[in-house]
Amino acid sequence: MSWKVVFAKEFTEVMRDKRMRFQIFISPLIVTPLILAGIGTMAKREAKESQVRTAIVATVGFESVPKLAASLEATKKDAMRFVSSDEFSVESGIRARKFDAAIVLPSDAAEREQNDQTIPVQVRFDVANEDSRVSGMKVSEFLRKRSENIGAERLMEAGFSQQLAKPIDVGEVPVKGNGGKGVLMMSMMLPYMLVLYAVVGGLFVANDSVAGEKERGTLESLLVTPISREELARGKFAAVAAAALVSGILSLAGMLWPFYVKLGAFSWMTEGGAAFTGFQIASMALVLVPLSAMGAGILLTISTIARNQKEAQTWLGPVMMVVSVLSMMSMMMRPNTSVLVAAVPMLGPALVLKQALQSIINPAFIGIAAGSSVVYAILAVWLAARMFMKESVLLRT
Amino acid sequence: MIVVDALVKEYTGPKKQVTRAVDCVSFTAQPGEIFGLLGPNGAGKTTVLRMLATILQPTSGTAVIDGTDIREDPLSVRRKIGFLTGAAGLYDRLTPIQNLMYFGRLHGMHDDRIKRRIDTLVDKLDIGRYASRTCDKLSTGEKQRVAIARAMLHDPRVLYFDEPTSGLDVLAARTVMNFLRECRTEGRTILFSSHIMAEVEALCDRLTVIHCGVVTATGTIPELRERTGATTLEQLFLRCIGEDHDSLMNIPHPKGSAK
Numbered sequence: 001m002s003w004k005v006v007f008a009k010e011f012t013e014v015m016r017d018k019r020m021r022f023q024i025f026i027s028p029l030i031v032t033p034l035i036l037a038g039i040g041t042m043a044k045r046e047a048k049e050s051q052v053r054t055a056i057v058a059t060v061g062f063e064s065v066p067k068l069a070a071s072l073e074a075t076k077k078d079a080m081r082f083v084s085s086d087e088f089s090v091e092s093g094i095r096a097r098k099f100d101a102a103i104v105l106p107s108d109a110a111e112r113e114q115n116d117q118t119i120p121v122q123v124r125f126d127v128a129n130e131d132s133r134v135s136g137m138k139v140s141e142f143l144r145k146r147s148e149n150i151g152a153e154r155l156m157e158a159g160f161s162q163q164l165a166k167p168i169d170v171g172e173v174p175v176k177g178n179g180g181k182g183v184l185m186m187s188m189m190l191p192y193m194l195v196l197y198a199v200v201g202g203l204f205v206a207n208d209s210v211a212g213e214k215e216r217g218t219l220e221s222l223l224v225t226p227i228s229r230e231e232l233a234r235g236k237f238a239a240v241a242a243a244a245l246v247s248g249i250l251s252l253a254g255m256l257w258p259f260y261v262k263l264g265a266f267s268w269m270t271e272g273g274a275a276f277t278g279f280q281i282a283s284m285a286l287v288l289v290p291l292s293a294m295g296a297g298i299l300l301t302i303s304t305i306a307r308n309q310k311e312a313q314t315w316l317g318p319v320m321m322v323v324s325v326l327s328m329m330s331m332m333m334r335p336n337t338s339v340l341v342a343a344v345p346m347l348g349p350a351l352v353l354k355q356a357l358q359s360i361i362n363p364a365f366i367g368i369a370a371g372s373s374v375v376y377a378i379l380a381v382w383l384a385a386r387m388f389m390k391e392s393v394l395l396r397t
Numbered sequence: 398m399i400v401v402d403a404l405v406k407e408y409t410g411p412k413k414q415v416t417r418a419v420d421c422v423s424f425t426a427q428p429g430e431i432f433g434l435l436g437p438n439g440a441g442k443t444t445v446l447r448m449l450a451t452i453l454q455p456t457s458g459t460a461v462i463d464g465t466d467i468r469e470d471p472l473s474v475r476r477k478i479g480f481l482t483g484a485a486g487l488y489d490r491l492t493p494i495q496n497l498m499y500f501g502r503l504h505g506m507h508d509d510r511i512k513r514r515i516d517t518l519v520d521k522l523d524i525g526r527y528a529s530r531t532c533d534k535l536s537t538g539e540k541q542r543v544a545i546a547r548a549m550l551h552d553p554r555v556l557y558f559d560e561p562t563s564g565l566d567v568l569a570a571r572t573v574m575n576f577l578r579e580c581r582t583e584g585r586t587i588l589f590s591s592h593i594m595a596e597v598e599a600l601c602d603r604l605t606v607i608h609c610g611v612v613t614a615t616g617t618i619p620e621l622r623e624r625t626g627a628t629t630l631e632q633l634f635l636r637c638i639g640e641d642h643d644s645l646m647n648i649p650h651p652k653g654s655a656k
Binding site for chain 2: 017192218224
């Protein structure tokens, strides 16, 4: 059981290194939630500012319908400022950010108004410009409400009930129990973060444990001790996997604690609360364990092949890219997609995490994702052990 | 006792080309003897030592270390040997005591025995002053003392020294040299690899000269002097490896030819 001696020593070293302590404990538990809080607070403030700012709206054809124009002008309050323009200048004006949006009336607007016909109104805005997009939506909503009111006034003038124009009154009632908007947002981001931490959480430990030993000249001293290379590889693998698993679990804890510690900075994320069941947490753990083992196997293989830590980091670049892309794909995919996707490394487990956060229970998907992750983990560990046995690889300096 | 029998080590390159780093090396080192491996850089000394330490697997040939064949039972061989190089090879984030505890446990020693051995070695090598400081704060000489303690922790009967004074200052080098002499007095078998003539002359009872992986001469220094007719150890070494160009320079050039 010499691997336990190696494991214990590796972990003692981890605890003594500020860099590793930061990556395994501080970053997932504190830094990541704080970054999220910062991003959320900033996004919320920006959205609010976007809503309250006065939109500059170009108007085309208002002079032909003075009655309607006056009615719009009188009810728009401070949310908008109308600027008269012409058909040819509005689009270039929006693109140049001179106007936020434009209301364009047709050339026969006056005739339609006189005949009590519907006037088709165009609201133009730039989808690539956040201020313009929000202003466009604001103007559309304003015109829709004005249209309803004018219609109601006309019915009243004609002696009919206003309700004739509104046979259905829609009211939205969000169902509670599965958490609020924050949980939905978390189900987009958390799988990515968890997979990333679980796979690369052991990065520094892996780099230090073989490539670092080659670099510092300690590997030779280790290889002359009466411990088999299998045991040595096992001890080092256990240390890297433990670091990755701790990092993965702490990143989960880092995402959950804001829901229980009511801080203003997290309100955007935690409003509506969270509802995590034992099943959700168990299914997350089920995929995190093999994921950490697979990550540890890959990292240890790279660290063994590399001559030094610098070379290991160079090799890690493309690996990080693949891990990021695969786990990021989970953000864009529906959680209950085809079960075949469950077998895709990183993506399958990320989708299981997404399902768990959205209270979707799909045992077949969980089974395939966990099972395939175990197979990938075994392959990665086998590869790492094989590299460790090769003297031409292990003694490369 | 170390009996090396026709050790060969070949490496295969990326284009399948085979390089023979060690070619049929044989020698015997007796207990209570410092046996030198003398050769220029890249001669194959470290490869020989690594094979004898079972870090590398020989392509052919074998060696018996204190009665155990390196091919048949490498783990038992490692229990019998101590290895010291110029690089201390200590874990910087651990203290000397933690380093020694770690290596003791890897040798399968019980904690009580490790502690007793550490107490003895700390006293003997004067490590006490910095025993609880992390190794990254130690001087090169202090680190080398800890490395010596590590090599001796499990009380090995056979010791390998691979250029143990390289990069050390005079004081640290003297500690290593004194330690080597003490080990000889205690009857241990010592293999000492170096390219520094003065050290070899001062320490080695017998030596073997290796060049390009091949043993070119073996014997005591007086024997080798007599055989080569060399007056200095440097001349002896150069003659053994066939690089004594100075003697060629003394041969008069033909009349009129450019020097």
